[in-house]
Amino acid sequence: MDRRTFNRGLLGTVGVAALPPLFGQEDNNRLLIDEGFEGEIPDFHTYQASYAADAARAHGGQRSLRVTVAPGKASGGAYFRLDGLVKPGQDYEFSAWVWCGSAASVRLYVSAHDGKSRYIRGQAAGGKPGEWMQLTGTVRGREGHADDHETMLAMSTTGESWFDDVVLRETVLPTPPIEAYPLVAHSLHGLADRRATALRPGETYRLDGRQGALTPGFQPGEAVRPDQAAVPLPPDGMLVFAVDAPVAMWASGVLVLEPSSDLRPGLRATVLCDTTVIGAPMVAADPWQGVGNALTGPAPECVGTRPPDRIGLTPWLLPAGRHHLCVASPHCRAGGTFRELELTTLGTPVRPPLQQFALLSDTHLGSGRPIWMNAKLDGPACAELGTTLAALRAEGIDYAFLAGDMTDGGTREQFALLAQACAGTDLPVYGCIGNHDSYHASSRSDALELCAKLFPTGSTDYAVRLGRLRFVVLDGSHWKAKDGRFVDRYDAADSGGIGVKPEQIQWLQDTLAADRHAPTIFVWHFPLHNRQGISSCGYRLGDWHMGPEVLATLEQAPNVVATLCGHTHWNEANVRAGRPHLVNPAFCEWPNAYRVFRVYEDHLEWELRQVANRGFVRESCVVPKALSWMISTAPGDLGGRIDG
Secondary structure, eight states, X not given: OOTTEETTEEXXXXXXXXXXXXXXXXGGOOEEEEEOXXXXXXXXXXXXXXXXXXXXXXXXXXXXXXXXEOTTOSOEEEEEEOTTTSOTTOEEEEEEEEEEOTTOOEXXXXXXXOSSOEEEEEEEEEOBBTBXXXXXXXXXXXXXXXXXXXXXXXXXXXXXXXXXXXXXXXXXXXXXXXXXXXXXXXXXXXXXXXTOEEOOTTOXXXXXXXXXXXXXXXXXXXXXXXXXXXXEXXXXXXXXXXXXXXXXXXXXXXXXXXXXXXXXXXXXXXXXXXXXXXXXXXXXXXXXXXXXXXXXXXXXXXXXXXXXXXXXXXXXXXXXXXXXXXXXXXXXXXXXEEEEEEEEEOOOOOOOOSEEEEEEOOXXXXXXXXXXXXXXXXXXXXXXXXXXXXXXXXXXXXXEEEOSOOBSSOOHHHHHHHHHHHHTSOOOEEOOOOGGGOSSTTHHHHHHHHTGGGSTTSSSSEEEEETXXXXXXXXXXXXXXXXXXXXXXXXXXXXXXXEOXXXXXXXXXXXXXXXXXXXXXXXXXXXXXXXXXXXXXXXXXXXXXXXXXXXXXXXXXXXXXXXXXXXXXXXXXXXXXTEEEEXXXXXXXXXXXXXXXXXXXXXXXXXXXEOSOHHHXXXXXXXXXXXXXXXXXXXXXXXXXXXX
C-alpha cells in the first residue's frame, strides 16, 4: 500500500523498516496505519475534544498531534476511522507514543459498535506527564462481533496531551493467558506434586525453592523445578508448592521475600492457598493518588520505603486433601527473591460449618474490555462467572449472592448472559441491582423476567431465610433527575444522582421489625461506610459511602450482624459501632476477587479468594498503570470472623 495514504489524510514519514512487529510473527504484520503527523493531518472523528498538529514537541519527527479536551469536560479524544480497513476475525496490534500534559492521563483503544451498543475491543492506558511513553495494545479477532461497524482507534485524554508515531498492523497473537493458564497450571502442579510435603497438625515446616515449581509467565512448557533454595521471581512469575493435609486444619505462616529494587508503591506478591488469598504484602510510600484522575489514573513515579523481608500470612482453613501454595509476582514488576515459606499447622479441632456461601460483586457481564482502574473483562467474565459458580458448588458451597453491577449496561441481552452463566450449575444464586444494572426503563423488568431465580419474591427488594441466617437485599439504584425526582432510566444530561425511594426505607423498617432475633445480613450494592484514610501502600482512599438513611435504619436493628456490598472495586473490611461492613473487590476487574463465608451456630468466618484462572487475573491488570492496591487496603481484610 502507499504508506502515505490513510482515509483522506496523509501518514507520517517514518520508514516501515524502522517499525519491527510488537507481537506475533513478522510475516503476518501488514502495516495499516503508520502516522507520524508530519504531513496533512487525517480527518479524525472527535468527541469532546479538538486536535491540531503541534511542532512544540515530537517523538519521531518534527510534529505530533495535540488533543485538547473541551472546556468543562472530563475527557475527550480524536479517533481514526477503521471501517473498510480492519477485517472480522483478524488479530491486530496498535501502539502510540504519548506525552501527557500536567495532571492528565491517556488511553489508546479500539472500539466498535455491535449493532446494539459501542464496546471496547482492546486498549492501553497510562502515560507519564512531561515524558514520552509508548502504549501498546492488541485486538483479538475472535472476540469481535459479526455486526461490528463504526470501528475506531481512539486517542483519548483527560486533559491536553500529545500523540505521535501511531501504528496499527495485522498480526497473529500468541495464546492469551486466559487460555494458556490451564496448561501452565497443569504443568506447575504436576512438577510441584512430585515434591509434596505431608503435613501433620501442630507442626512447623520450612519450604524453600527446591521443593517447589516455578514458571516465569503464562506460556505453556516453561515450568521448571528450581535447584536453588532462593528463587528470583520475575514479573508474572509463579512459585508453587504442594502440601497434603490428612484432616482439615488451620494453618498460618511467614513468607520470607527479599524485595526487588523497584520500590514503587503497591503489591509485592500475592500468596495463595489454592484460590484463597493468604498474603498481599505492599510497598508503602508517602500518601499518593493516581495521575490525572485520583482514582483511575496511573500510579505516580514515587518511591516507597524498603519493606521487611518477613511477612506474616493470614491464618486460613486448610481442608483435608492436596493443596497448592502459590507465591505470585505482581504483573507490573518483579516480586523479589523468594527465600522461604514457613508453614505452621495448628492442632485445634475443626468443626464442619452448618453452611457456606459466597459473595461476588461487580461481574459487569457484557462485551469487550473497558478500562476503569484496570481492565474490566466484561466479555470474558461471562464464561468465568459460570466456571466459578460451578466450582463453588462442587466444593460444597450452598448458595451465592451477587452484590450488584451484575451486568455492565443493564440491557436485556446482558441479563440473558447473566441467566446463562447462572444456569450452568444448580448452585442457588441471589441477585442485587447495582447502578450498572438500572440504566434503562426496561432494566428491572428484564432482570426479573430473565433472571427470575435470582429474585425469589419477584421483587428487587426482598428478604430470604437460608438456614440460621436471614438476608435482606435492597435495590438502592434508582436514578434521580436534577430536580430530585426519581426517574426510570439514567439520563446523563439530567442526572441528579442515585438513591433509595422513601417507600423502600419504610419497607426496610417493616422487614427488619418483622424479625428481631434471626441473625440478619444486609446486602446491597453501595458501601454504607468507608474507612477512608491511607491504604496499606499509601493510596489515599476516597469516601464512596451512600445511603445514610439506610445505615441509620440498620443500626436500629439489634440482629443485623453485617453488611455486604461491592461498587468501589476494591477490598475493605471495616467496623462501625461493632458491626462489620465488608466491601468486595470486583470480579471482572483486577484483583478479580470474591469472598467465601462459613456459617456456624454462633459466628461466621470469611476469606478472600481470587478467580482460579490466573490468566484471567493477568489479562485484567493494566501493567503500565501499575495500580495494584485494590486487593488489600488494610491489615485484616483477607480473612475474618463475624460474631452473632
